[in-house]
């Protein structure tokens with residue numbers, strides 16, 4: 600299997616942590632990729648048309664993308680150690696969606712700061728992303 604990743608991608612890091620925790624690091628060749636919505640030339644677009652990382656290619660099936668799909672696949676491959684079964688699964692998946700949403704909001708702010716020309720930057724939109732991050736972190740802290 601090949602994992603298209605970047606050291607700075609929190610979504611790729613999620614997959615790397617799962618690989619380590621489930622003892623599968625040696626089963627995956629790491630392929631460095633980098634890009635943004637403005638430049639997908641070094642992104643694995645033939646494996647993920649969205650031009651995003653992580654993406655996982657494998658010998659016996661189509662490429663997988665989106666860290667949630669890859670994490671579920673790799674966990675199942677290792678015998679299903681990390682995702683619970685029964686009612687607790689829905690809590691776990693929602694928590695994962697919340698964590699991913701925090702990172703999505705953070706990445707949008709990074710793109711806004713790095714990619715958008717100063718004169719077109721829209722501060723209320725950035726504030727809105729920050730609100731998502733703080734609300735979600737508060738919810739995780741209070742367990743709601």
Ligand SMILES: N[C@@H](CCC(=O)N[C@@H](CS)C(=O)NCC(=O)O)C(=O)O
Nearest residue numbers: 608609610635636651652653665666
């Ligand atoms: N929902 C996706 C998000 C992946 C994502 O946004 N990755 C970023 C790097 S951290 C990316 O590839 N950005 C390039 C782009 O948006 O064009 C996942 O969980 O894998």
